[in-house]
Amino acid sequence: MFTQKTWFASTPTQVGNLRYSRQGCLRYDGGPAHASCFDDAMKRLEKNKGSYHGETIDVGRIQREIRIAAQAFGWVEDCFLQADDLALSAYRRAAGSGQGKRLYLSAGIHGDEPAGPLAVLDLLQRNWWPDDVGVWLVPCLNPTGFQLNRRENSSGIDLNRDYRNPVSREVQSHLRWIGQQPSFDLALILHEDWEANGYYVYEVNPDERVSPAESILKNVAQVCPIEFAETVDNWEARGGIIRPKLLPGDRPKWPEAVYLITTKTRHSFTLEAPSDFPLDVRVRAHVTAVDTVLQSLHSA
Numbered sequence: 001m002f003t004q005k006t007w008f009a010s011t012p013t014q015v016g017n018l019r020y021s022r023q024g025c026l027r028y029d030g031g032p033a034h035a036s037c038f039d040d041a042m043k044r045l046e047k048n049k050g051s052y053h054g055e056t057i058d059v060g061r062i063q064r065e066i067r068i069a070a071q072a073f074g075w076v077e078d079c080f081l082q083a084d085d086l087a088l089s090a091y092r093r094a095a096g097s098g099q100g101k102r103l104y105l106s107a108g109i110h111g112d113e114p115a116g117p118l119a120v121l122d123l124l125q126r127n128w129w130p131d132d133v134g135v136w137l138v139p140c141l142n143p144t145g146f147q148l149n150r151r152e153n154s155s156g157i158d159l160n161r162d163y164r165n166p167v168s169r170e171v172q173s174h175l176r177w178i179g180q181q182p183s184f185d186l187a188l189i190l191h192e193d194w195e196a197n198g199y200y201v202y203e204v205n206p207d208e209r210v211s212p213a214e215s216i217l218k219n220v221a222q223v224c225p226i227e228f229a230e231t232v233d234n235w236e237a238r239g240g241i242i243r244p245k246l247l248p249g250d251r252p253k254w255p256e257a258v259y260l261i262t263t264k265t266r267h268s269f270t271l272e273a274p275s276d277f278p279l280d281v282r283v284r285a286h287v288t289a290v291d292t293v294l295q296s297l298h299s300a
């Protein structure tokens with residue numbers, strides 16, 4: 001059920017702006033002429049320097065497609081912010097048994113990182129979720145940033161530094177909603193990094209629980225290069241895995257991951273796709289990583 005073969009077989013022919021070729025290779029529809037075979041797709045594009053200059057998404061359309069897929073497959077929608085210029089929703093899917101593990105999954109907090117919301121859309125449309133895993137999903141926290149193809153929201157706030165003393169509407173409303181939810185066994189946060197030479201993850205696991213980190217990297221390596229640098233963003237890295245020492249009290253500005261680890265979970269992964277690679281490769285990498293975590297929760 002989790003093999004690469006099945007992934008292709010169950011993949012819809014159209015996900016957002018992604019179109020799938022007959023051979024199972026992926027192409028971005030409407031962008032530059034990306035390679036349509038695996039080998040070429042594994043090379044850097046060498047065009048993202050100084051910031052992200054890659055494909056953008058019609059975020060309103062992606063949000064609508066996410067809602068349609070979620071409604072079609074019975075997810076509960078919580079619209080936690082509704083304003084004239086901004087609407088944010090989360091989606092919940094209970095474990096079939098009522099006793100299952102709880103996974104939190106969020107994406108799209110940086111408006112120049114489109115692979116996260118597209119991966120969420122792909123996962124929803126594919127609709128494969130283990131019966132014994134409940135999922136709390138926040139598919140796109142920063143739609144106004146996506147409209148501008150920039151990291152911050154339209155007011156210039158980096159939402160992923162706003163979780164300690166929040167001033168943005170997005171984070172304030174997100175915190176109100178998440179405060180009403182149960183704790184999670186594991187949290188996944190989907191990001192992208194235009195400087196990276198491959199996929200990497202931050203793992204926060206203070207209780208040293210059994211970890212799927214190595215499995216994530218092993219499986220993602222089948223579809224996307226891995227970042228093998230020994231230092232990433234000033235953190236020590238090994239095989240694409242960074243295990244930062246978080247000292248929340250010392251940090252004046254909290255990212256979502258620090259809020260989560262202090263309040264809602266004891267195990268989180270921030271997943272970073274390399275955005276100087278084709279968008280389809282990054283989406284596949286995120287989907288593969290989420291699949292690996294679902295598998296680990298399912299069999300735990």
Ligand SMILES: [Zn+2]
Nearest residue numbers: 110113191192
């Ligand atoms: Zn990011």
